[in-house]
Amino acid sequence: MLQPSATVRNNPQQSFYQYGKPSPAGVTVMRDLDFNMVLDLEALLREGSVVGAAKRLHLSAPAMSRRLANLREAVGDPLFVPAGRGLVPTQRALELREKIDALAEQMRKVFMTEEVDLSTVERTLVLRTNDGFAGAWAARLAQRVAQEAPGISLRFSPRADKHVGALRDGLVDLEIGALHPGDDDMAEELHNQVLFKTPFVGVVRAGHPLASKKVSLAGFIAWPHISASRTGSDSGPIDDALAARGMQRKVRLVAPGFQSAVMMAASSDMIAAAPARFARWATEHLDLHVFPLPLATPEVEVSQSWHPRRHADPVHKWVRGLVRELCSEDD
Structure with a gap:
């Protein structure tokens, strides 16, 4: 059973029925209402005591009593009235119970991750x-x-x-x-x-002279190359690795991406370089030969x-x- 709140008990001037702020037309005006009040009233109705509601909401009993006072003022009803040494819900509180339960559940769902169909x-x-x-x-x-x-x-x-x-x-x-x-x-x-x-690999058409032997560094730079670059640059990691050895390849074409680069290689004698994971897929759809690069380059x-x-x-x-x-x- 609810205990009378300290706010009411210590204020003899205040009647249990003076919490609302009537408008001139006699309609109760609800002020300072916030969503926490929904959870406060739900806890009070479920627990049946200020102490129980306080524990449910991880509050102190005095803090819960203050919240009950705020609820009474906002709703314009005492919500819980003296009955012996405790408090019992008013008819208005009982009428609100079903709506409060449904509203509190909706509020929780708003902030919960639900299963998506x-x-x-x-x-x-x-x-x-x-x-x-x-x-x-x-x-x-x-x-x-x-x-x-x-x-x-x-x-x-x-x-x-x-x-x-x-x-x-x-x-x-x-x-x-x-x-x-x-x-x-x-x-x-x-x-x-x-x-x-994934590492870079070399890609040439099937039947290319490099497809029938191990590709040496000299053989690699002897043939013209296709560079893949979305920015149009003809230099990349392979060129950096070659420059470190004092060498350079002949970039004859710059393709906008790896897919177009290997397609160009498939219909020419030029060499393209591509990430191994992509080159493996490309060989399933194009007549290509893939070989390890004859120099070390960073993985992609x-x-x-x-x-x-x-x-x-x-x-x-x-x-x-x-x-x-x-x-x-x-x-």
Whole structure:
């Protein structure tokens, strides 16, 4: 049974029925109402005592008594009245019980992560990546998504730059590609997850003279090359490794991405270089020969990055998991 609150007990001038602030028309005006009051009243009704409600809400008994006083003033009803040595709920409190329980449950659901029925989700996610990743994994990813979430569409966007503005603004949901120190992709605010690491390999058409023998460094630089660069640069890690040896290759073509580079190699005598994971996929669709580079170059580290605004999104989290799963399957 509820004990009378100190606020009421110590104020003989205040009647139990003077908590509301009547308007001139006689309608009670509720002032200073906040959502905490819903949880306060729910706790009082469930526990049946100020002490019990205080424990439920991790408050002190005096603090709970003050909250009861605020409730009485806001609702315009004493809510709990003396009955012997304790308090019992008024008719108004009993009438509010069902509504308060439902409202409190709704409030909790607003702030809880609920199970999402993927089969009912209608949404488009934008993934920004290079053509190599899109070529090797986009179709498989879309197929996996369609199996469980047919209402989700994927739109792949080219990595024209490395700025995080599109991720911040929600124009891009997920960034996939190689990250390098100093890239704007590496902004501290982003979440980054490494998908895989892979070395560069050489790629030539099947039947190329280099396809029938071990490729030496001299043989490697003797043939014209295709460089893959979204910025149009004809220099990269391979050129840096060659320069360290005082050597240089002949870059005859600059392709916008790895996919176009290996396609050019497949129809010419030029050499392309690509990440091994992508080159392995390319050989399944093009008549190509892949060989280890005759010099050491840094491995490519491919990651997926996203802004914190999407981190707790259950649909986004599910798609990130699929991307990681697909990349792991190709290990």
